[in-house]
């Protein structure tokens with residue numbers, strides 16, 4: 001494996017450089033076969049191209065100063081890697097996240113800024129990692145080196161946090177089964193050897209590096225020591241296999257499948273078959289209790305939730321736009337019932353915006369001397385959106401109804417039935433082709449496999465809902481509101 005600890009890169013990459021970097025020995029499996037090259041694999045290559053296009057945007061005069069920064073060594077890097085030292089830095093991060101998200105209208109959920117935010121937080125709070133120092137290991141130095149490597153080489157990261165559960169009873173108790181869960185089998189002079197599985201890694205096949213970070217529900221029990229670690233390795237590490245789900249990009253044109261033809265980001269289960277993880281790539285090891293606190297105590301969860309809120313705002317605006325466009329096309333924008341329904345999604349969108357505003361404007365200095373957004377509004381957002389999004393999709397289905405099935409393909413506008421299609425598929429305020437394009441877009445949001453996966457993603461990608469709700473409850477200042485009730489009951 002290359003020694004990445006000393007490789008300072010030249011900063012932001014072009015799309016072509018990113019694509020060239022993916023053409024390595026990575027072991028990716030899909031639909032019964034090993035993929036030779038993800039950059040040319042049908043069903044994968046167009047997602048890669050979209051991401052490459054986003055990287056090219058970093059060089060574009062229109063976006064460069066919004067989404068990148070120049071560090072003290074004169075290297076231009078993604079802004080999401082910049083350690084925030086003021087409220088303005090938090091506001092600038094928010095603008096950059098939002099810009100990235102609008103390039104796919106939130107439909108490419110795992111843009112690299114999500115993981116960059118997490119890595120920035122861990123590096124900025126690296127003294128936290130020294131609490132877990134083992135032997136000669138220098139966890140905080142390892143983290144700083146990896147951060148600088150990823151930052152100055154514009155590396156794209158994925159992560160995998162969850163152990164597959166053979167038994168939910170065991171998992172709920174925070175105990176892992178070493179037949180499947182990823183665990184350490186051996187320590188050597190070079191590093192640790194790990195075996196087992198993790199799920200999932202969204203973007204895994206298209207990433208440069210994978211962070212294998214702690215599952216946050218690890219019981220502080222000596223039996224869990226082999227399961228407690230945080231490390232990062234290249235996707236093309238020997239013994240690492242990514243087993244992908246079926247693609248949702250079925251080769252259709254941009255007209256026929258406007259989202260799935262562009263934004264297939266892929267998800268994979270990750271198998272580690274006696275993988276060597278070098279000591280210099282390990283950031284935590286053997287301390288379950290410390291692992292449990294890592295995302296919260298480094299504020300990584302807050303910075304990630306900030307990126308997420310910006311992305312969800314872009315996505316909510318896009319869905320609101322689709323509903324409004326359909327109402328306008330059919331003339332139903334004058335209809336009282338329709339206004340009532342669409343106002344519901346408008347309010348959801350504006351709630352996300354308001355929570356984001358509060359989080360950014362209440363940003364404050366953290367325990368490490370860096371700036372962090374206010375956590376509670378972001379926690380509120382990330383607990384609400386998994387409920388909002390399925391409702392948004394439902395509204396689109398209710399509004400679209402059979403029109404979501406009245407969707408001839410692009411070719412039908414050029415063949416023997418084009419006259420029929422032109423004649424019978426128009427609506428009050430849209431020509432047939434524009435109407436079909438709009439409903440095909442709606443279909444890709446609320447009916448297609450791509451759209452269903454988006455809903456599943458929104459429900460789960462940030463963690464199990466019951467645990468996220470419980471954490472919200474635990475962090476809430478309950479005494480303050482109980483005191484109000486008590487003082488009311490005690491008044492004479």
Ligand SMILES: Cc1cc2nc3c(=O)[nH]c(=O)nc-3n(C[C@H](O)[C@H](O)[C@H](O)COP(=O)(O)OP(=O)(O)OC[C@H]3O[C@@H](n4cnc5c(N)ncnc54)[C@H](O)[C@@H]3O)c2cc1C
Nearest residue numbers: 159160161162199200201202456457460461463464465466
């Ligand atoms: C599209 C998609 C992309 C993802 N990408 C990533 C990624 O890139 N990296 C990553 O690490 N993870 C990723 N995940 C995984 C995600 O973190 C998990 O799906 C999530 O944490 C839930 O865990 P689980 O899937 O094992 O569900 P389970 O733990 O099996 O839970 C299933 C359901 O049961 C509920 N449940 C379970 N136990 C209880 C209980 N005791 N009380 C009440 N309800 C309970 C859960 O809330 C959930 O609704 C992704 C998931 C999806 C769907």
